[in-house]
Amino acid sequence: MPPRHPVTDVGRVLNAATLTNSPVSDTKAATGGGSPATAGPTIHTLMVYDSSDARISAFAPILARAYYPKAKLVGIKSLSALASALSKYSRIDTLIIDVHSGPGFLLIGGASPSLSTVQQVLAKSGVTVQSKIVFEGCKVMEDPIGTCQMVEKICGPKTQVVGFTYYSVTTTFDIDFTDFDDAAEIQSFYNDFSMPYMVPGLPSAENSVGKVITHGRRWFRDEYDATLPEDGNFRHIESLESLKSYTINTAEEARRAQAEFSGPVVPGAKVTVTNVSAVARANKEVEATAEP
Structure with a gap:
């Protein structure tokens, strides 16, 4: 038998190391992908990750092996590289985006492009995601409306958008079987x-x-703290399984959820939006109603 403890923690990852609650100005204009791939190939599961970040790059294969074993992994270092990766396909069934993020915005390669820039650049890719877009980064679903606005133009009529309200914290460990045959x-x-x-x-x-x-652990916290769970006494720490499940189907539900996620105590949640276009237009609907 192998020894009972051939395991050593070797590192930890925070999926948003330097977040603010508002996007910073983009420091490099992204120009987007190539021509729309309306007649291009299709792929079932594509996982893109920020390859400019060593920690995300190290954990991405573990994340894929855990939850998306058939995914094709593609490293990207900018928003334009993300759009270029998407533009190679006309249709993607499931798209996983593993980059730094915050409420309703992305951080890729150290830059945080504006919501309108993300909208335009992704739309230029010409791809349609048919089933699901999953954001694996931190806190993106504290703003489900902004998140849906980012990706609405690459979603099909039944596409779901999924993400989290808490920080996603991970660590890796090694199991040494070199002496076992x-x-x-x-x-x-x-x-x-x-x-x-x-x-x-x-x-x-x-x-x-x-x-x-090399394998990994993952937990979710309301505030950033890379302390291992067993080394701290945390009030708000969740596993993927213990996160609350929120489903948003309408603009009204989106506004209600966003108000709850903006409160003093944010619930740890995995949020699934089932009507992306309705949620993306939730604020415009309120503005239209308010007009005399």
């Missing part, structure tokens, strides 16, 4: 092995023989 022994270890907040998706025992396996 028996997959059955490794499988026995895996059967008994667990850690709080560990993500699923450990490699198979056969693929672990003779290797150092």
Whole structure:
């Protein structure tokens, strides 16, 4: 049998290291993707991640292995690179965006482009996401209306948009199997092995023989603190499974949720928007109603 503790924490990741609650001015204008790929190929699951960030780059394969095992991973370093990656396809079933973020905005390559810039650049990609867009970064769904406005023009009529209201904090650890050549022994270890907040998706025992396996843990917090859960006494810390589930179907529900997420105590939530166009226009609907 392998030793009971072949595991060493080697790093931790915050999916928004230097967030403010408002987007900063874009320091480099993004020009967007190429010509619309209306007749281009299709792909089932595409995961794009900020490859300019070493920590995101290190955790992206772990995240994909845990939740999107069939995804194609593409590193991007700017908004224009994101649009270029999308423009290679006419249709994407599920798009995962793993970049730094805040309420209703993105941080890619150290830049935070305006909402209108993101709208325009993504629209130029010409892609349609048919099933789901998942934001894996921090706090983006504290502003579900702004988040939907960013991606509305690449959504199909039934596309859902998913994201979180809390900071997403992750850490990696190594399991050293370099001295083991028996997959059955490794499988026995895996059967008994667990850690709080560990993500699923450990490699198979056969693929672990003779290797150092890097895996990860992930939790969600209302405030940034990279302290490991077992080393602190936190009031608001959640696993993916313990986050509240919010579904937003209408503009009215979006305004109500946004008001709740703007309060003094923000609930830890995984938010799913099922009617992107209605939510994206929620504020305009209020303005129109207010006109004499």
